[in-house]
Amino acid sequence: MDRSDDSLWEQLEPLLARVQKPARYIGCEDGMTAPEHRPDKVAWLLAYPDTYEIGLPNQGLQILYEILNERADAVAERTYAPWVDLDEQLRTAGLPLFSVDTHRPAGDFDILAFNLAAELVYTNVLNMIDLAGAPLHSADRTADDLFVIVGGHCAFNPEPLADFVDLAVLGEGEEVIGEITDVVHRWKAEGRSDRADVLRRLASVPGVYVPSLYDVTYAAPTAGFTQGPIESVTPQFTDVPATVDKRTVADLGEWPYPKRPLAPLTEVVHDRLSVEVFRGCTRGCRFCQAGMITRPVRERPADQVRTMVADGLLRTGYDEVSLTSLSTADFSDIETSVLGVLEDRRAAAPTGPDGMSLGCGTTINLPSLRVDAFTVGLAGQVTSGRRSGLTFAPEAGTWRLRTVINKLIVEEDLYGAVESAFSQGWTRLKLYFLIGLPTETDEDVLGIAELAKNCVKIGQRHTNRASVTVSVGGFVPKAHTPFQWFGQNTREELERKVELLRSATRRAGNVNLKWHDPAATTAEGVVSRGDRRLGAVIERVWREGGTFQEWGEHFDLDRWTKALAAEGLSLDWYVFRHRRSDEVLPWAHLSAGLHHDFLWDDWQAALAESGVEDCRWTPCYDCGVCTGYGIEHVVASPVPPAGGSQGTGQDLARGAAVPLHLTFTPVDAPTASSGVRATPIEAADMAVTS
């Protein structure tokens, strides 16, 4: 197959000798498919717009890869962003983007489908479309060109990419990819007639959004700015839906994928088996887009989890498995599941006379742990060997701010978890926090340092080596969340807060502070809530050489600010400005099922420091998803898990003292100086009724 006429391998091989980490481009993984291409099949090239190391473990891509290749009428291969060295080699040699499975040129495929997991990869999307040999703008593509599709979490606001993509898919892909395949298959069988015609047909597939079939108009500039918000978004035809709804798989148990997980030949970011235990999360953290757009909670049957782990470990030879979800300790059967997995492994192990063999020592990874002692006890049961590090995400430094963001961890629970971890042999803790959250004061920021120091004190009662790493990221408001109306902190303000933390932790030897670059946070903010006018900005950044913007050594905020200025657009307007309830947000015609009123009320509740409980175990508060889509939570346990932390059964009234308020629009200085928005100002405008 490598030496068939369709493969570029012979031409690629000499180039690979000239680049770093050539194993990124060879494919050959366990679980790889070398599908048989036929003209009547719909050929998908599934793309991850960042390096192989980051993209290979992506579960969404692996799931779709397998489901498509199981179909008789489709084939799927994979591609990842070639690193800058190979990109240059390919362009010099006149070679296109290629698949890693059979090294076919991208142009041989019907569909180039991107998984969008982060905003800063958008310039890589453009680069890959260009490298694939397709016209960059969807308007310039003809019936012979590929269809460019985006999916994944960022596709819930695909507007900044509207000029470049043919379709965006909202929500879970398991079912909708089959429906898209059907439409494209029929269109090919009919002789690939008019491209506009097939796009129109695709627009009627639920979950599929075709940006080119909507007209967007803009209102007069907002006072103090050169640009105004969207006035209207109108479908061009009556059969094109005014609102596109997300897709949701009702029963995760029907989709036990990946069945043949890809085990890479070279190092990747998550080099272990992953088994998804549930989808969705209703903890209701207000900053968290994943928790909002993936509702409701759907658990995988516990026996299926056990089978998938046993099969996957056997198939791949891994000795480590991650049970993945947005909050794995919330899985109803978590304890019996992990014990079952360990039992299966012991039974399967060909134990030698001295009791040591490769079958022993399986490690179960529980990412996204809730913060409480029960959870730590669970983690203690499943990690074998050295207990090096454990990670918690309190997200905010004070209870007050945690009620604002609805991450309802009380300090007793955090310290209980920390005590439990150190007493069970862990020596290093990692704590994740956000800075730049709504209503945040310097006291909240300094609370982060306080928490960290207290954790070290607890640890030192158990070990001299106790250390705590504090990792802070600047908060970027996301579409379809209660914080979508919030004006992000400026770069200067985030830098000031980082500096506060640096001086507060400087003398605390066992507290290590790490932070995400506030400049990158600013650029993420541009794209996160951007509209179609940003297409020209992204294109400029890409043309100026701005690929791999997720990578510190390639990122440059100046490229972004210059591109915005060149297009007459405003950083302040996109990023730092609070929005009103009645503003037409760029994604208003795209729905994750959440009512506008639910999100707005939750935003108001946040400002009033009022928490909400998890609706898995308490009455529905009508966010709109279950009722709107006729789906329900699939949760095995009727009661919240043991441990009780994080918003289940807590006294939510405590701590809500003096509510702070936000100014509505930033003060009109173009790059508002730090401190301006940290000062609480009259709230009049924030109380806009919904």
Add this chain to the structure above:
Amino acid sequence: MRLRIRYGKLGKVRFISHRDGARLWERALRRVAVPVAFTEGFTPRPRLSFGLALPTGAESIAEYIDVDLVEGAAVDGTDAGMIEALSDALPVGIDVHVIATLDHHGGSKRTSLQDEVTSTTWELSGPALESTDLASASERLLATDELLIERERKGRRSVDDVRGLIRHLGPDDTATRLIAELSTIGRGLRPAELASLVGPDIAAVDVRVLRTHQWIEHDGERREVLSLPVGVTALGAVSA
């Protein structure tokens, strides 16, 4: 008990690094349920030892790995089923050719393969070599008393004489490929470095490299670590 495995690395997988290879072997051995011994200590690791590193991009039909088995484990290394099962569990292009059982014990006193091997044979090919008079180039190099190359390591420049490391050099029967036996003493001489000595126009990056043998010389006698069984010898041709 220790298994000594000779395997090949041909085709696309030549771009996997030596370090990546270690992970692949761990997974493959687990899949085949070989009862591998573990190191002692807080984080036990499977007791595998790899021979001389193969440069990323080079192919080979003479790679080695030593696998220590748990006490008392009885594994028949000559079992064809095991050779096949391991090859199946490894990526396409990595194939097991021979498994030998070494009985000696002795923990830390055991000499590693890396220390035992004294020289390795390479086959160099590619368009740049085809257009070079390999016979006279080889004669020219072998006639010199010293061959100085400049290297940089950890920011320090050094000039090394590598003449003594070339034990054999000459074209193959087709006169299009270069066969070289290079000593592995000290820092050794990498085949890519040799290629650039052969001709000023030869870019090392354009030369295909295949390791065909690893030799142990003892008391003036040279033997191959493990010989390929009859019938597998033609493998070199695959790498054209």
